[in-house]
Amino acid sequence: MHHPLLVLLVPLGLLHLPSTLAWGTLxxxxxxxxxxxxxxxxxxxxxxQLLHGQDISEAALFPDKIRYIPSFAYTKGWHYIDAQDDPPTTCGINITRDCALETGCVVSAIANHTERVSNASLPTWQRGQSLRFVLHFFGDVHQPLHTEAEDRGGNEYAVVFEGRATNLHSVWDTLIVNRHAGMGHEDEAIAAWTWAQRLAAAGRGGGGQNEDEDVCLRDAADCALEWAGEANAYVCSYVLARDVHGQDLAGEYYDGAVPIIDEMVYKAGRRLAAWINAIVEDVAFQDLERLDPEPLLQTQMK
Incomplete structure (x- = not known):
């Protein structure tokens, strides 16, 4: 399920292509x-050090941008896992059924790249590249429609949002998110920082549960599969719980979706932090000291 080492020589212009995948850029x-x-x-x-000072939120967008480069089209399958279930009657993920052997999936990608981030034998730029994938895929695995095969994860499910025709995947990726957390902010990074602080202050997306929840740290593949199953459960309980074909989802449906999105974005961030913290606990001081300042990806990323 893992692809060989990625050696990226990425033109700067391609690093600014638009992104429309899980949770959108915000x-x-x-x-x-x-x-x-x-x-x-x-x-x-x-x-x-691994990101060479690049803003961490900008680094998290990298995997969506390189997928537009033909030579890296094989990474597209890493953003999701296609549960071959039957929503809203039955939801559930089976790793041997749903994670394509040829391309891998978000579960195998998380397992692969967390290992690479912690691998002190790899060059710094390769570990930094894998860190970017980790930052991104922890978000992807918590988006319900990135764990579902039905209607290509909702991409072929026609709906309306605020009077405009769109699809269900875009509603969950971008439209609800932007309306909920992006309104009133001209700078997306500021909007994201504000939302992150609000979620952290509330704890668990506003649910008020204990901040010191147990986070799965057993095995990256097992944990990612567990998280994907948690996100997939929302496909049955809410996302596709009723037929909304052609309906405008900016009203009652939006109101019910917002708490789910807050919860899953919060969990993605908390779990990502727990994994990075665990990796660093096992990093020798000498390894930190040897991380060199050479430019990642053979280019200066902004």
Whole structure:
């Protein structure tokens, strides 16, 4: 399920292509910023060095951008896992059935790239590249429609939002998120930082549960599969619980979706932080010291 090492020589212009995948750019930025609020000092140092000072929310957008480059089209399958279930009657993920052997899936990608981030034998730029994938895929695995095959994850499910025709996947990726957390902010990074702080202050997306929840740290593949199953359960309980074909989802449906999105973005950020913190606990001081300042991906990323 793992692809060989990625050696990227990425033209700067391609790093600014638009992104329309899980949680949109606002959601992915928020997951990364929220995680950073829970980093240990060592994790903050570690991620800053691997990212060479790049803003962590910008780094989290990288995997969506390179997928537009033909030579890296194979990474597209890493953003999701296609549950072959029967919503809203039955939801559930089966790793051998739903994670494509040829391309891998978000579960195998998380397992692969968390291992690479912690691998001190790899060059710094490769570990930094894998860190970018980790930042992104923790967001993807918590988006319900990135764990579902039905209607291509909702991409072929026609709906309306605020009077405009769209599809259910875009509603969950971008439209609800932007209306909920992006309104009134001209700068997306500021909107993401504000949302992250709000979620952190509320705890568990506003649910008020204990901040010190147990986070799965057993095995990256097992944990990612568990999280994907949790997100997939919402496909039956809410996302596709009733037929909304052609309906405008900006009213009652939006109101019910917002708490779910808050919860899943919060969990993605908290779990991402826990994994980075755990990786850094096992990193030798000498490994931190040897992280070199050479540009990642053979280019200066903004």
């Amino acid at each position: 959601g992915h930025r928020t997951v990364a910023y929220l995680a950073s609020l829970y980093f240990t000092p060592g994790s903050t140092r570690f991620t800053n």
